[in-house]
Amino acid sequence: xxxxxxxxxxxxxxxxxxxxxxxxxxxxxxxxxxxxxxxxxxxxxxxxxxxxxxxxxxxxxxxxxxxxxxxxxxxxxxxxxxxxxxxxxxxxxxxxxxxxxxxxxxxxxxxxxxxxxxxxxxxxxxxxxxxxxxxxxxxxxxxxxxxxxxxxxxxxxxxxxxxxxxxxxxxxxxxxxxxxxxxxxxxxxxxxxxxxxxxxxxxxxxxxxxxxxxxxxxxxxxxxxxxxxxxxxxxxxxxxxxxxxxxxxxxxxxxxxxxxxxxxxxxxxxxxxxxxxxxxxxxxxxxxxxxxxxxxxxxxxxxxxxxxxxxxxxxxxxxxxxxxxxxxxxxxxxxxxxxxxxx
Amino acid sequence: xxxxxxxxxxxxxxxxxxxxxxxxxxxxxxxxxxxxxxxxxxxxxxxxxxxxxxxxxxxxxxxxxxxxxxxxxxxxxxxxxxxxxxxxxxxxxxxxxxxxxxxxxxxxxxxxxxxxxxxxxxxxxxxxxxxxxxxxxxxxxxxxxxxxxxxxxxxxxxxxxxxxxxxxxxxxxxxxxxxxxxxxxxxxxxxxxxxxxxxxxxxxxxxxxxxxxxxxxxxxxxxxxxxxxxxxxxxxxxxxxxxxxxxxxxxxxxxxxxxxxxxxxxxxxxxxxxxxxxxxxxxxxxxxxxxxxxxxxxxxxxxxxxxxxxxxxxxxxxxxxxxxxxxxxxxxxxxxxxxxxxxxxxxxxxxxx
Numbered sequence: 001x002x003x004x005x006x007x008x009x010x011x012x013x014x015x016x017x018x019x020x021x022x023x024x025x026x027x028x029x030x031x032x033x034x035x036x037x038x039x040x041x042x043x044x045x046x047x048x049x050x051x052x053x054x055x056x057x058x059x060x061x062x063x064x065x066x067x068x069x070x071x072x073x074x075x076x077x078x079x080x081x082x083x084x085x086x087x088x089x090x091x092x093x094x095x096x097x098x099x100x101x102x103x104x105x106x107x108x109x110x111x112x113x114x115x116x117x118x119x120x121x122x123x124x125x126x127x128x129x130x131x132x133x134x135x136x137x138x139x140x141x142x143x144x145x146x147x148x149x150x151x152x153x154x155x156x157x158x159x160x161x162x163x164x165x166x167x168x169x170x171x172x173x174x175x176x177x178x179x180x181x182x183x184x185x186x187x188x189x190x191x192x193x194x195x196x197x198x199x200x201x202x203x204x205x206x207x208x209x210x211x212x213x214x215x216x217x218x219x220x221x222x223x224x225x226x227x228x229x230x231x232x233x234x235x236x237x238x239x240x241x242x243x244x245x246x247x248x249x250x251x252x253x254x255x256x257x258x259x260x261x262x263x264x265x266x267x268x269x270x271x272x273x274x275x276x277x278x279x280x281x282x283x284x285x286x287x288x289x290x291x292x293x294x295x296x297x298x299x300x301x302x303x304x305x306x307x308x309x310x311x312x313x314x315x316x317x318x319x320x321x322x323x324x325x326x327x328x329x330x331x332x333x334x335x336x337x338x339x340x341x342x343x
Numbered sequence: 344x345x346x347x348x349x350x351x352x353x354x355x356x357x358x359x360x361x362x363x364x365x366x367x368x369x370x371x372x373x374x375x376x377x378x379x380x381x382x383x384x385x386x387x388x389x390x391x392x393x394x395x396x397x398x399x400x401x402x403x404x405x406x407x408x409x410x411x412x413x414x415x416x417x418x419x420x421x422x423x424x425x426x427x428x429x430x431x432x433x434x435x436x437x438x439x440x441x442x443x444x445x446x447x448x449x450x451x452x453x454x455x456x457x458x459x460x461x462x463x464x465x466x467x468x469x470x471x472x473x474x475x476x477x478x479x480x481x482x483x484x485x486x487x488x489x490x491x492x493x494x495x496x497x498x499x500x501x502x503x504x505x506x507x508x509x510x511x512x513x514x515x516x517x518x519x520x521x522x523x524x525x526x527x528x529x530x531x532x533x534x535x536x537x538x539x540x541x542x543x544x545x546x547x548x549x550x551x552x553x554x555x556x557x558x559x560x561x562x563x564x565x566x567x568x569x570x571x572x573x574x575x576x577x578x579x580x581x582x583x584x585x586x587x588x589x590x591x592x593x594x595x596x597x598x599x600x601x602x603x604x605x606x607x608x609x610x611x612x613x614x615x616x617x618x619x620x621x622x623x624x625x626x627x628x629x630x631x632x633x634x635x636x637x638x639x640x641x642x643x644x645x646x647x648x649x650x651x652x653x654x655x656x657x658x659x660x661x662x663x664x665x666x667x668x669x670x671x672x673x674x675x676x677x678x679x680x681x682x683x684x685x686x687x688x689x690x691x692x693x694x695x696x
Binding site: 122129131139 | 668
């Protein structure tokens, strides 16, 4: 039991970027556009976020000193107050980075929207091009900026306990202790996404474009517009995912997100294109990956060879897909370009 | 499809990709003419550099063929990297165990057959899951990629490590695909027997696709699997078979790459050639000869990066950036045709007035 309590925060930290990216994929696929470029969009988000934070980092100390002077705080006599102000500006810079990463990937996703919606190009090929462009150009630029291909940030978000709720026995320790602020943002987006997709006119339009775009068009819905919005939302979510990875556990941009985008794609299908299914699938990956990471140090688990634990989530996903894919809930028109002239 | 149109698309995409590369070079304050001069010089200036280009192209030809072959049957094999790992692992294991005590003319065919089988089995799983359970091959092959990745991560350090935990022992020249006469001919370059393997594969795949019943059935499934089924073609069998053949080609890529080029196997690395194969297949319009040409072109870009990096301030990633841009332009090629139609119309109107 203690083991579960100990690894839970790590599992959640690993799950959140995956969840954000998979939700991004959900918007896109529900509108009928396959977005295999999630990986590249995550890389782009992580990159933009990293250069933004790296650019603002030197300013944190300057702002803190200025604020201290303005308030007449003696930084030698009261280091705690200095630290509090520093933390405030530090968090602000990180949030600016997350926002920049989200926006950067949103703009980048327009390349995919233009190719797959306007030009009706093969969506899988366009997505592959997105992955390749992101992987190449970010490292190209990073090398020009920093000399090496990597950009590291000095300090990410600090973990914190949620006031009051973290005092609840058991549940408090599982869900409300040692959490990142970004975790709550992603969970909030999950709830909003569910409401948006199932409880609003926009959600109904989105789903209809993914199921039968010709009917949607006949009903007066602008399919092109809905698909553009959906692809941009997927870019925003994937960019957020990359940024969250950077400011929580990664701490450094290295030119790749190690297959997280593709894993998100698998979680989307594993979760049967539904927000709550996706939550379950991504959390499963999060727990499985964390167990494999910590297993060598835990007596009861160290007897299981590490490689078995490592391949476990992938094999389970394959088996699960085998069982569920016959009755697949995939959006009907996913992957098909919409042509107004075709009925 | 229309060959002339495919060729035009490819050339246009390459041209625009190079223009984009020039823009990026200019953007970071480098001279694009110098950049391209050293890039192409680095891939072609001497017999040993041509050898480097060919040895890079060897792997790309095989991975490109693997992707292209699956595409022709309407399947997207994004798992070439994993199949390469599995094929390469089998080849490396053979080379480090029985390879040194066998004559080379027997050993190389053995390695080729075993790595083909390994790759075919690995990709065949995805094919079977697609055929029997409707599991999307993209997700299945991605899962199999990571499974292969961790299997290699276990086997290499446990059974074949040398000094370092992260790589296998070096394969001796007796058990590798390097050939003394080829090394001499190409002035010490890493070009190896894999080159003949890859060119033979191009010819064989071209024959299978264009001259056999099997190829006809596979392509029919790729064009419209409902129609193919209606015509009496066994779709499930063809899907499984197409993935297996694609995996066999990827397995060959792994064997020639690890026992011919790197001569050892590192853990923790997905071979990038597996993903570059997608680009090769797309630029080559999924035809075997197109793949050959595209792989040679990308081989020049990869081999020339070093010389460009030594003589200019341009980072080596410009090669990958150009390749990625080419693929985007190939994907959006319809834009060129629309543009030409528009210009044609405009020109005609102008003539009448």
